[in-house]
Amino acid sequence: MTITQPARTQHVPISEAAAVQPLKKVAQYYIVTAFLALLIGVLIGPLQALNYGNINLYNLPILRNIIQSYYQGLTLHGVLNALVFTQFFISGWMLYLPARDLNMRPNLKFAWFSYWAMTLGLLIAAVPILMNNASVLYTFYPPLKGSPLFYIGAGLMVGSSWFVAWQVIGLWWSWKRAHRGQITPLVTYMCVVTWMMWIVASLGLVVEVLVLLIPWSLGLTAGVDPLLSRTLFWWTGHPIVYFWLLPAYISWYAFIPKQAGGRLASDPLTRLAFAMFLLFSTPVGLHHQYSDPNISPLMKTIQMCLTFMVAIPSLLTAFSLAASLEDAARARGGSGLFGWMAHLPWKNASFTAQVLAMISFIFGGAGGFINASAALDTVIHNTAWIPGHFHITVGTATTLTFMGIAFWWVPHLTGKPLFAPKAALWSAYTWFIGMMIFAVGMHWQGLLGVPRRAQISNMGQDVYQSAHLPQLLTAISGGVLFIASILFFTVLFGTLWGKRRSDGEDTPIPWSQAISTHENSRLARRLEALPAIWVMAFVLVLLTYGPVIGPMLANSNPVPGLRLW
Numbered sequence: 001m002t003i004t005q006p007a008r009t010q011h012v013p014i015s016e017a018a019a020v021q022p023l024k025k026v027a028q029y030y031i032v033t034a035f036l037a038l039l040i041g042v043l044i045g046p047l048q049a050l051n052y053g054n055i056n057l058y059n060l061p062i063l064r065n066i067i068q069s070y071y072q073g074l075t076l077h078g079v080l081n082a083l084v085f086t087q088f089f090i091s092g093w094m095l096y097l098p099a100r101d102l103n104m105r106p107n108l109k110f111a112w113f114s115y116w117a118m119t120l121g122l123l124i125a126a127v128p129i130l131m132n133n134a135s136v137l138y139t140f141y142p143p144l145k146g147s148p149l150f151y152i153g154a155g156l157m158v159g160s161s162w163f164v165a166w167q168v169i170g171l172w173w174s175w176k177r178a179h180r181g182q183i184t185p186l187v188t189y190m191c192v193v194t195w196m197m198w199i200v201a202s203l204g205l206v207v208e209v210l211v212l213l214i215p216w217s218l219g220l221t222a223g224v225d226p227l228l229s230r231t232l233f234w235w236t237g238h239p240i241v242y243f244w245l246l247p248a249y250i251s252w253y254a255f256i257p258k259q260a261g262g263r264l265a266s267d268p269l270t271r272l273a274f275a276m277f278l279l280f281s282t283p284v285g286l287h288h289q290y291s292d293p294n295i296s297p298l299m300k301t302i303q304m305c306l307t308f309m310v311a312i313p314s315l316l317t318a319f320s321l322a323a324s325l326e327d328a329a330r331a332r333g334g335s336g337l338f339g340w341m342a343h344l345p346w347k348n349a350s351f352t353a354q355v356l357a358m359i360s361f362i363f364g365g366a367g368g369f370i371n372a373s374a375a376l377d378t379v380i381h382n383t384a385w386i387p388g389h390f391h392i393t394v395g396t397a398t399t400l401t402f403m404g405i406a407f408w409w410v411p412h413l414t415g416k417p418l419f420a421p422k423a424a425l426w427s428a429y430t431w432f433i434g435m436m437i438f439a440v441g442m443h444w445q446g447l448l449g450v451p452r453r454a455q456i457s458n459m460g461q462d463v464y465q466s467a468h469l470p471q472l473l474t475a476i477s478g479g480v481l482f483i484a485s486i487l488f489f490t491v492l493f494g495t496l497w498g499k500r501r502s503d504g505e506d507t508p509i510p511w512s513q514a515i516s517t518h519e520n521s522r523l524a525r526r527l528e529a530l531p532a533i534w535v536m537a538f539v540l541v542l543l544t545y546g547p548v549i550g551p552m553l554a555n556s557n558p559v560p561g562l563r564l565w
């Protein structure tokens with residue numbers, strides 16, 4: 001029994017190859033745009049790592065001509081990596097998968113329209129950043145004030161993800177109508193839940209940009225309330241991390257078991273984890289604002305408890321994935337308490353990249369629990385610890401997984417074989433090792449009180465004397481990650497520019513089977529009520545944010561903008 005039930009519908013009147021090919025093209029555009037953004041983004045990363053190694057390269061004449069300040073570079077790095085790379089990759093991934101899973105062809109004109117709207121937004125926002133007119137970092141907290149083009153472009157880019165979301169939800173809905181009483185195939189279920197979650201989640205950012213920032217940057221309003229803006233930002237800013245994580249989970253649940261030679265542990269349990277993410281991802285943003293004044297401690301505490309709730313589906317995921325991997329390894333002849341691990345396909349770059357990403361996430365998740373505890377957060381908030389945390393979550397759990405996916409997905413989409421599979425494997429290992437060293441260096445510096453977002457290498461004197469060892473580690477990690485990036489992009493472009501396979505064989509999508517399927521599962525049937533769960537998610541957000549935002553609106557404190565760069 002496969003975890004998906006591709007059922008032919010009247011929506012596929014022509015042969016499968018002809019039906020699928022145009023969608024493959026849309027997906028290729030998304031993924032190539034995504035990786036181009038990552039390419040520029042990660043070129044700046046090592047410079048920042050060297051900065052945290054107390055080495056300043058920003059005064060080199062060649063660099064001065066390209067980026068004018070540390071903060072212009074940091075804005076490019078954060079925006080291109082965390083916002084652009086992720087959103088483009090995810091949009092392609094979570095449009096292509098449900099269409100293939102349901103065996104339906106989405107409206108291609110609309111799919112192209114969404115892609116071009118998103119790209120237009122990206123280009124509009126890129127101009128002021130490149131011209132140093134919007135060095136406001138990827139969180140763009142007011143009163144820092146960038147060019148209006150930045151907010152308009154970013155709003156259009158993020159808003160365009162709603163087009164993809166509605167297209168996928170619409171596709172699923174028409175499948176449901178044509179298959180009354182049937183349970184949604186698992187991959188589609190995971191994609192639909194993620195898109196539904198993202199619509200609830202992104203409302204905060206959309207309101208912040210449309211209602212507050214665009215009119216303010218255009219000079220139509222005199223000021224904007226920084227606290228209200230930050231709160232709306234983190235309404236979206238926390239769940240956005242699950243928008244980056246869940247597409248990786250889709251691969252870990254649905255494809256890794258097959259790639260490992262085993263089966264998914266439980267299809268209904270996977271649905272339960274995703275439904276929990278739909279409910280609990282959003283009402284937790286205040287854990288980024290423990291230090292902000294004028295927010296009720298009661299509401300902070302409630303959101304802290306909900307943060308621990310939303311960690312539960314990740315813990316479920318960890319146990320479920322470990323079971324799948326063990327099932328696979330034992331099927332390949334592995335035995336012993338830990339000995340089975342050696343029997344996993346460690347020479348397969350796509351598999352290895354993603355399992356290394358999972359391992360990094362064990363540490364990233366553990367750090368997340370520390371951040372989430374309000375008392376402990378006071379020690380590490382706004383220190384180098386935080387970039388340490390998120391480079392082993394979004395920078396590795398997500399990014400290395402997307403790289404691993406690319407190792408089979410790009411050949412699948414293009415019909416071209418993976419270029420230099422050994423280099424692909426090396427890129428995965430070096431990225432993992434580089435990021436783990438980076439994480440040790442940055443977490444450690446954070447504990448010593450080194451701030452984040454600081455050009456510490458330009459301070460003129462050795463302010464952080466006690467941090468020499470972690471600084472050295474951070475500098476080394478920058479070098480290792482630079483090598484990893486070169487290897488990865490060589491493989492990616494080598495594949496894209498390579499020749500098509502002469503044998504006509506297609507790299508298949510690695511759909512997995514499940515040990516425990518959704519057949520006869522009452523849990524799976526109950527969890528089909530996604531519209532009801534979606535409404536509950538909205539209500540929970542209103543209950544947890546109403547008492548926070550209400551007083552801010554009643555006591556608004558608008559301030560004029562600042563340009564600090």
Ligand code: HAS
Pocket residue numbers: 139241242244245287288307310311314315317318319321322325341355358359361362364365366367368369371372373377380381382386389390393394397398
């Ligand atoms: Fe976080 C700050 C709390 C997860 C990203 N986080 C950030 C920022 C980013 C970020 C970007 O509560 C900084 C934003 C900024 O610029 O200011 N985070 C958490 C918690 C979790 C968490 C509780 N974060 C993520 C994920 C991210 C991400 C995921 C991106 C993708 N984070 C915080 C808090 C802050 C924060 C506070 C604010 C701090 C401050 O002071 O500013 C949880 O969701 C984590 C749960 C994870 C787990 C781990 C499960 C492990 C799995 C792998 C299993 C591995 C296997 C492999 C099976 C429970 C699923 C086995 C291998 C074999 C070989 C057998």
Ligand code: HEM
Pocket residue numbers: 042043044045046047048049052074075077078079081082085137138139387391394395396399451452453454455477478481482485
């Ligand atoms: C910030 C290094 C890749 C997302 C930083 C910082 C360093 C760094 C040192 C801290 C800067 C500061 O606080 O002043 C690197 C290196 C990379 C890399 C060496 C690999 C070559 C990535 C990737 C992502 C990412 C793949 C996400 C997909 C971010 C974000 C920030 C950041 C969102 C925060 C920017 C801000 O505070 O405004 N990076 N990074 N980085 N990085 Fe990376």
Ligand code: CU
Pocket residue numbers: 237238239241285287288
């Ligand atoms: Cu968060």
